[in-house]
Amino acid sequence: MKNYKSILKNCFLVVIAALFSALFPRFEKRASASEEDKPLRVRSLEIVDRAGIARMRLGAPVPDPVMGGKSSPRRSPQNGIQINDANGDEMGGIGMLDDGSLIFCFDSRKGEATCMYSLPSGERGFSVTDNNGKDRALMEIKADKSVGVTLNNEEEKPLAIVRVMNGKSEIVLTAADGKTLWMSKK
Numbered sequence: 001m002k003n004y005k006s007i008l009k010n011c012f013l014v015v016i017a018a019l020f021s022a023l024f025p026r027f028e029k030r031a032s033a034s035e036e037d038k039p040l041r042v043r044s045l046e047i048v049d050r051a052g053i054a055r056m057r058l059g060a061p062v063p064d065p066v067m068g069g070k071s072s073p074r075r076s077p078q079n080g081i082q083i084n085d086a087n088g089d090e091m092g093g094i095g096m097l098d099d100g101s102l103i104f105c106f107d108s109r110k111g112e113a114t115c116m117y118s119l120p121s122g123e124r125g126f127s128v129t130d131n132n133g134k135d136r137a138l139m140e141i142k143a144d145k146s147v148g149v150t151l152n153n154e155e156e157k158p159l160a161i162v163r164v165m166n167g168k169s170e171i172v173l174t175a176a177d178g179k180t181l182w183m184s185k186k
Contacts (some may be wrong), residue, residue: 049086057082061098065090075099085106119143130154 044059057063061077067089080095092106100120107112110131118124119126125140136155139149146165150158161172170182 051086053084053086053088055084055086057084062093062095067111079101080179 001038009124040175044057044062044107044172046054047056049055058081062080064071064073064080065082066072066084069087074097076097076099078093080097082093083091088127089109090107094104095106096102102118103115105115105116108131111133112127112129114126114128116126117126121143122145123141123143125138128136128137128140128158130136130155134154136152136154136156139154141147144165146163148161150162151160153159157176157178158172158176159174159175159176161170163170163172169184172180173182173183
């Protein structure tokens with residue numbers, strides 16, 4: 001008798017479910033074509049790891065960089081992508097600053113390591129920085145339209161410069177004491 005009641009109960013539930021699904025529209029919501037075309041509008045988006053640390057941020061603006069738990073203000077708010085390590089320290093990013101600068105940088109534990117940039121002044125370039133924050137290698141177009149490659153020592157003093165300006169080229173090699181070792185003829 002128990003099996004009969006169980007079978008009858010299950011049949012009743014199946015009939016109710018069938019009637020319910022036939023009489024009422026499906027509960028799953030399907031987006032209309034116009035809803036699918038609508039952009040997702042948010043001010044920021046964080047991708048977090050298993051520990052809840054924000055490893056990548058997309059924002060307008062992104063937060064100021066953090067290194068070793070200490071936040072440092074940017075010279076201007078940055079809109080774009082921020083890449084962080086497992087400690088939440090900024091290790092690079094790509095974006096546009098509100099002052100009009102475009103940047104694409106990778107960082108080391110001590111500061112910026114490499115940056116590609118374009119400034120509102122027309123200056124643009126690529127820099128490689130050492131762990132002390134000193135620019136060691138620069139390739140850039142200056143606001144005056146000169147093009148140059150500069151190699152610096154640990155004190156950020158130029159030891160080798162190759163520059164082109166107004167159709168003329170210049171090469172300067174300098175000793176560590178600042179004396180010119182060799183300069184191309186102009």
